[in-house]
Amino acid sequence: MDPLKALADAERKPYWLDTPARPEPLPRLFGHTNADLVVVGGGFSGLWTALMAKERDPGQDVVLLEGRRIGWAASGRNGGFCMATLTHGLPNGLERWPDEIARLEHLGVENLDEIEETLTRYGIDCAFERTGELNVATEPWQLEGLNEHLDIIGELGLDYVPMDRDQVRAELDSPTYLGGLWDRKGCAMLDPARLAWGLREACLRLGVRVYERSPVRSLHDDGVTLSLRTPHGVAAGRRVALGTGVFPPLLRRLRHFVVPVYDYALMTEPLTASQLGAIGWGNRQGVGDSGNRFHYYRLTADNRILWGGYDAVYYNGGLVKPEYDQRDETFATLARHFFTTFPQLDGVRFTHRWGGVIDTCSRFSAFYGQAHGGRLAYAAGYTGMGVGATRFGANVMLDLLSGERTPRTELRMVKEKPVPFPPEPVRSGVIQFTRWSIAQADRHEGRRNLWLRALDRMGLGFDS
């Protein structure tokens, strides 16, 4: 079937949010309220921060302000790969913090274990399946990259299984595969919207006051409290945590570090038993291919395939706009690549197509900090890998606000900031040239041009 025909009836909305299970919005903030802690943002960052603040000290009064609906943004429309890595993958972590990597990997696995425990504790049903992630090579040059760190993986005690072409095709059968590496424990698949709504419910149960449709327009510091003004009210907090992702920040300095990059995904109809049988996938891993521009894909609980990635689009000017959530050119590319990867699935149709915005920073993994004399903390820059890592970031924010030194606050990763992006219009020029160079590298056996090599040397980059 023509890939475009397979797309013809796909709804233009995020699959995960398109369900009657989506809870009714909670009330807006009206009037003035005081709290010990005000959390801004109702994505995973804000939700985990509010929940764990209450777990740490049930007596404190916690308010969460969400500008629209809980989980409507990246947190409710992502691929649902809940990864252990805190560093956007082992290679990036090794490159930047080689001396800390064992600690970072350990903390990442601990974080994922604790996510799993939390889901059980609060009875959050988000179709969590700890099936791991299978990285596949589809070009000979990618094989080398896959196997580059096997000795270190062994030393770190991580459970990775290298696979040749036949072994990987026995897991999941695509004629494009040349080899693979299965990280068996470091990743779980989940339904991200149901996770966000489950965390909302858990917050409410612990007494967090959650206000939706309450965008914070300004922040005022009177020296003792930080007052956050919404259209109909004010929340005054002794402490404030910002989990506002890529949206215009309440702290000006964050503008230098984060740029909005759009990522797109498709969802198929549920596969029949014979379609599933034609590709295998008995172990239901999340899958990523190994180009610089990569696809990620996975099964849902009802055996649809979510298929996303490849294009990472920066719109000149760096704005976040609802119309950017749809990009037909990218959807067509994704659909074509889907059928190239799985010719056995000819005839399968897509039911949903959508995009979302990612808070990209130049080191690809979140950064953390404080302002207003330590009374405000922030975490941002998850660069497309925040489903699991936002919980770690939430813990860092709470550590910083408490003033305590913890194993997290002592990390170089936590203390250092990424290199800032230049201001517009230079920013757009630099990013578009970098995107072009990355596409060229994929076309030429991974060979990086002078520009990418210079960025590599400076520890800078651009990714989704």
Ligand SMILES: Cc1cc2nc3c(=O)[nH]c(=O)nc-3n(C[C@H](O)[C@H](O)[C@H](O)COP(=O)(O)OP(=O)(O)OC[C@H]3O[C@@H](n4cnc5c(N)ncnc54)[C@H](O)[C@@H]3O)c2cc1C
């Ligand atoms: C298409 C796509 C696929 C992805 N796939 C994966 C994946 O498979 N695995 C993975 O690990 N990561 C993935 N990511 C990234 C992941 O979704 C994010 O890293 C994570 O959700 C970030 O959570 P967050 O809470 O920081 O941000 P968000 O989810 O963006 O939440 C921020 C919230 O803050 C609110 N807000 C902002 N400003 C204000 C204000 N002034 N007042 C009140 N509220 C405000 C917003 O309304 C929003 O709800 C993907 C992202 C996208 C877009």
